Every structure is written in C-alpha cells, then in structure tokens.
Amino acid sequence: MIFNTRQPFRDEYTPDEIVAHNETISELVNIFQEYIDGFQAPSLLIYGDYGTGKRTVVQHFLSIFENEIDRDIEILTVNCNKDTSLYQIFVELASRICEEDYPSGTHQDKLEKVILRRMDDPSTVWYIILENLEKFNECEIPFEEIQQSISTYGADRTECGVIGISNESALVESISMDVLQRPDMNILETTPYDAPQLQEILNLHADEAFRENALADAVIPKCAAIISQETGSARDALQLLELAGYVAYRNDESRVTLAHLDTATKSRDALNTYYTFKQDLTPKEQLICVIIAVHNKMDEKPISTDELYDKYDRECQSFNLDNISKRRVQQLIANLREKGVVRTQEHNIGRAGGTWSSHEVAIPPHEIFQPAVATTGRFVRYLRNNNISVDPLAIPNPEVNIQTFVSDSWS
Numbered sequence: 242m243i244f245n246t247r248q249p250f251r252d253e254y255t256p257d258e259i260v261a262h263n264e265t266i267s268e269l270v271n272i273f274q275e276y277i278d279g280f281q282a283p284s285l286l287i288y289g290d291y292g293t294g295k296r297t298v299v300q301h302f303l304s305i306f307e308n309e310i311d312r313d314i315e316i317l318t319v320n321c322n323k324d325t326s327l328y329q330i331f332v333e334l335a336s337r338i339c340e341e342d343y344p345s346g347t348h349q350d351k352l353e354k355v356i357l358r359r360m361d362d363p364s365t366v367w368y369i370i371l372e373n374l375e376k377f378n379e380c381e382i383p384f385e386e387i388q389q390s391i392s393t394y395g396a397d398r399t400e401c402g403v404i405g406i407s408n409e410s411a412l413v414e415s416i417s418m419d420v421l422q423r424p425d426m427n428i429l430e431t432t433p434y435d436a437p438q439l440q441e442i443l444n445l446h447a448d449e450a451f452r453e454n455a456l457a458d459a460v461i462p463k464c465a466a467i468i469s470q471e472t473g474s475a476r477d478a479l480q481l482l483e484l485a486g487y488v489a490y491r492n493d494e495s496r497v498t499l500a501h502l503d504t505a506t507k508s509r510d511a512l513n514t515y516y517t518f519k520q521d522l523t524p525k526e527q528l529i530c531v532i533i534a535v536h537n538k539m540d541e542k543p544i545s546t547d548e549l550y551d552k553y554d555r556e557c558q559s560f561n562l563d564n565i566s567k568r569r570v571q572q573l574i575a576n577l578r579e580k581g582v583v584r585t586q587e588h589n590i591g592r593a594g595g596t597w598s599s600h601e602v603a604i605p606p607h608e609i610f611q612p613a614v615a616t617t618g619r620f621v622r623y624l625r626n627n628n629i630s631v632d633p634l635a636i637p638n639p640e641v642n643i644q645t646f647v648s649d650s651w652s
C-alpha cells in the first residue's frame with residue numbers, strides 16, 4: 242500500500258498548517274489589526290493565479306484571528322460559479338443561516354432583513370467569502386451592496402466582513418473607485434510558488450497522505466521543480482504527486498520512484514483533458530468534440546464543417562439535444578478551439594475564391610473517448626456503433642487509466 246489517505250489531494254482539504262506564505266500572513270495581520278484597534282471588520286479582495294494558496298491562506302488566517310478576538314468567527318462561503326448575481330448570493334446566505342426556507346422569488350429586501358436579523362449576535366463576527374468572484378455576473382463586484390445591506394438592516398453590534406477570492410487579476414482593474422476607496426477595503430495578491438515553496442507544501446501534504454517510506458527521496462524535489470517551471474501552482478504539484486502515487490500503486494509497488502513520476506508527468510495532459518471535457522464543455526460541445534475525434538480516428542483525417550454539421554444533426558436527438566443551425570455549430574467549434582481541444586484549418590477553393598474549414602482534435606482521440614465514456618452511456622453506444630472499443634485495456638498506456646484515477650475505487 243502506498244497511501245494512508247488521498248484526502249490531502251482533495252479540493253476541499255485545508256491543511257492544519259500553512260507554509261510558504263509568511264509575507265501574506267504578515268500583511269493580513271496588519272490589515273486585521275484595525276479591527277482589534279476598534280474599527281469595523283475589514284473586507285478583502287485576494288487575487289492571484291489558480292493554486293497559489295488564496296483559499297488556504299484566508300481560511301488559515303481567519304482561524305488564527307479568531308483566537309485573537311473575544312468573538313467567534315462564522316464563515317459563509319458562496320461560490321460565484323453557481324451564485325452569479327447579488328440576488329442569488331442573498332438566497333444562498335438565507336438558506337445557509339436562516340431556519341425558515343425562503344423560496345426563490347422571495348423579495349431581496351426580505352432576504353436581506355432576515356439574514357441580518359440572524360447576524361445580530363454579539364458573540365459572532367461573520368465573514369462572507371465569495372469564491373470565484375470573476376464569475377459574478379453583474380457589472381460591479383458586490384462589496385458595496387453587501388456593506389450597504391449590513392448598514393441598512395444590521396444592528397449596531399452586527400459585525401460582518403466580505404472577502405472576495407478571484408484568480409483573474411483583470412478583475413481588480415474593473416473595480417470602481419467607490420469600492421476601492423472604502424476605508425475597510427483591502428487588496429492582496431498571491432503569486433506562483435517557487436520550487437522550494439512547492440517542496441514545503443508537498444512535504445506537508447505527503448506526510449499525511451503517504452505511508453512511511455512510500456516516497457523515494459528525489460520524488461518531491463523533482464515534482465516541485467517541474468511545476469515551478471510550468472505554473473507554480475500548489476494544485477498542479479499536488480495533482481502530479483498523487484498521480485505518481487497512483488502509477489506506483491497500479492504497478493503493485495510499495496514505493497513511488499522517479500520512473501513513476503515520469504509516467505505521471507506524461508499523463509497529465511490526458512488528465513487535464515478529462516477535466517476539461519467533463520467540467521468545462523457543454524453537452525453540445527461534448528458531442529461535437531466526440532464526433533470530430535471519432536472521425537479523426539476512423540478516417541485518419543480532419544472533418545469538414547458541413548460533414549460535422551450533418552453528423553451533429555443526425556445524432557443530437559439520441560443525446561436529447563436540440564437541432565442547431567450551422568452558424569451555431571461554427572460558434573461551438575470556436576469555443577472548443579478556445580478551450581484548446583480542437584484545431585481548425587482553413588482551405589482556399591482554387592481560383593474561384595472562397596474558403597472551407599476542416600477540424601481535428603488537438604489531442605489524441607482516445608483522450609477524448611475516456612471522459613466521454615464516463616459522462617454518459619450514450620457516448621458508449623455512439624463509440625461502439627462506430628467500431629471504437631471502449632474497453633479500458635484498449636487505451637494506450639494502461640499504467641494510467643484516468644477514469645480509475647479520478648474515481649475513489651482504488652488505493
């Protein structure tokens with residue numbers, strides 16, 4: 242056995258300790274000193290690339306801060322991926338802290354009143370954390386409105402701060418002066434980790450995740466070196482280490498070595514494609530992507546827009562999807578190009594002028610079939626009808642079966 246637990250690799254995991262963020266913690270200590278000096282609970286926008294520790298540092302700091310003050314801190318996390326408007330944020334907050342149910346359609350004023358009534362508690366400081374703030378759909382990030390609601394409906398003793406987390410730095414440029422100049426407003430940036438910092442983070446997680454002596458000494462330094470050159474993201478480094486552990490496990494070995502890390506490194510693209518297919522593509526985009534991949538595999542050549550449109554038109558009903566115009570198909574192909582899954586080539590039609598386009602997947606087709614098969618049985622049928630094997634053993638490089646890796650059915 243290699244792993245004690247895979248928990249430290251999960252998104253929702255918060256380590257007991259934070260490393261490599263001393264400067265950010267000192268900045269937060271300065272910001273929050275204002276509250277200790279008698280000012281209102283500060284608000285914060287923290288931004289930086291994915292996996293640079295924004296969520297971890299905020300969670301960790303608030304728990305230290307709680308020990309320094311004589312009130313409890315109650316954290317309400319709202320994901321702006323899902324709750325994209327101010328109204329939805331209030332609906333979510335009401336459902337989290339109020340005992341009564343407030344169906345959608347309840348007037349926003351009413352929601353604000355009941356939320357703030359519930360927050361009227363002298364023993365608690367509330368923190369609303371807005372994750373993925375760049376997905377918030379309205380023109381201005383909602384700090385001003387939430388603070389307005391607190392001062393309108395909150396009691397004198399109500400304390401509530403707002404923390405926005407975003408991995409888009411462009412968001413900061415779009416914030417209005419009104420928000421930036423609020424006395425309680427602060428902005429912090431996190432930057433990618435360097436190799437020694439990633440090593441510290443990996444060691445911290447590996448101590449809990451792996452059995453004693455299950456990692457060869459060189460694995461963590463190499464893993465940190467690879468990721469520091471690419472993204473500097475703790476999320477990427479942890480994923481690579483977990484994948485290396487999986488490769489060792491699949492080979493029935495009791496120790497993760499550099500050879501396993503090497504195989505894992507080569508399989509990362511397939512893993513990222515898996516997540517892109519399942520999480521970032523709409524059902525229509527998924528079908529178009531699979532049609533292109535099947536055509537590329539069977540005919541060993543790109544597919545023209547007309548042929549793709551005809552095939553989509555024939556298949557969409559068995560996938561419970563609407564028929565769409567050729568123009569819409571072209572838009573969906575453009576989305577797939579933007580997401581790095583499809584490549585398009587333009588062709589000129591001789592002297593008569595005019596052009597036509599052909600499309601191919603930008604990755605090996607079997608890397609598309611794996612997540613497709615895991616998404617719906619309809620894709621299994623579609624692949625079988627096109628004589629493509631969905632047997633995991635038919636996938637090249639069986640040391641890494643991505644579908645098994647992402648499931649919890651091993652280790």
Ligand SMILES: Nc1ncnc2c1ncn2[C@@H]1O[C@H](COP(=O)(O)OP(=O)(O)OP(=O)(O)O)[C@@H](O)[C@H]1O
Binds near residue numbers: 252256407
């Ligand atoms: N400084 C750190 N100390 C310890 N663990 C860390 C640190 N930074 C990141 N991690 C680990 O890496 C994981 C990802 O980090 P985190 O979620 O904080 O990044 P993020 O910047 O909020 O990412 P995203 O923008 O993708 O949501 C965390 O679950 C945590 O386990």
